[in-house]
Amino acid sequence: PPVEVITIDGPAGVGKSTISRKLAARLGYTYLDTGAMYRAAALSLANRGIDCSDEHAVVGALSGVTIELLPAADENDDTDVLLNGERVGALIRTPEMSMRASTVSAVPAVRCILTEMQREIGRRGKIVAEGRDTGTVVFPGARHKFFLDADSVVRARRRALQMRERGETVDEKTLLEMTVRRDRQDSERAVAPLKKADDAWVIDTSTRSIDQVLEAILAVVRSDE
Numbered sequence: 699p700p701v702e703v704i705t706i707d708g709p710a711g712v713g714k715s716t717i718s719r720k721l722a723a724r725l726g727y728t729y730l731d732t733g734a735m736y737r738a739a740a741l742s743l744a745n746r747g748i749d750c751s752d753e754h755a756v757v758g759a760l761s762g763v764t765i766e767l768l769p770a771a772d773e774n775d776d777t778d779v780l781l782n783g784e785r786v787g788a789l790i791r792t793p794e795m796s797m798r799a800s801t802v803s804a805v806p807a808v809r810c811i812l813t814e815m816q817r818e819i820g821r822r823g824k825i826v827a828e829g830r831d832t833g834t835v836v837f838p839g840a841r842h843k844f845f846l847d848a849d850s851v852v853r854a855r856r857r858a859l860q861m862r863e864r865g866e867t868v869d870e871k872t873l874l875e876m877t878v879r880r881d882r883q884d885s886e887r888a889v890a891p892l893k894k895a896d897d898a899w900v901i902d903t904s905t906r907s908i909d910q911v912l913e914a915i916l917a918v919v920r921s922d923e
């Protein structure tokens with residue numbers, strides 16, 4: 699039987715992580731947070747001061763690196779990553795690392811390395827993969843594909859709320875600018891840009907709650923069982 703893969707792509711702050719995590723829990727699938735892998739790669743390069751525009755140096759630096767995803771203990775926790783066996787925790791979740799991840803992820807060789815790691819995990823089956831290119835490039839043959847979208851102002855507001863809940867101070871205007879800049883960078887890159895797969899269901903999350911989106915996705919998945 700074909701391995702069961704569900705992909706969820708979309709821009710930053712659209713609710714992908716929360717929804718993917720909940721969906722995986724409901725179905726008994728493994729959640730594959732591909733963004734966490736790009737963030738860990740960015741951290742690894744930043745730690746060693748490697749210039750992203752030097753593709754040769756980037757490939758050399760990443761070829762010996764191990765990146766493992768740790769299943770979150772709690773449904774509300776971000777994915778943690780073991781980078782060369784060490785937990786990175788919140789270091790990959792800063793606004794600075796978000797932008798760095800976006801820059802690093804535009805390097806074709808980086809995508810090549812991480813896409814291969816993601817497919818390896820996908821081979822086990824029963825995966826909810828989340829990111830920017832999981833439906834278009836990583837798992838083009840996925841059983842179900844979803845593309846979540848929402849107004850950028852709504853997305854920035856949600857992110858701000860999330861950060862305030864964690865006790866961080868945020869400026870919503872700056873956050874909106876950074877979100878728009880990151881989406882543009884992700885959409886305009888030459889390799890595996892942020893894009894809806896032709897066969898993906900589009901769900902606008904602007905006016906829907908997390909649970910409403912989750913139910914809409916589950917309805918599609920179940921209608922096929």
Ligand code: C5P
Binds near residue numbers: 829830
């Ligand atoms: O989803 P998250 O915000 O954690 O992703 C961080 C960055 O990693 C994105 O802005 C994007 O540049 C990159 N990314 C990617 N392809 C993916 C997942 C993430 O290029 N499949």
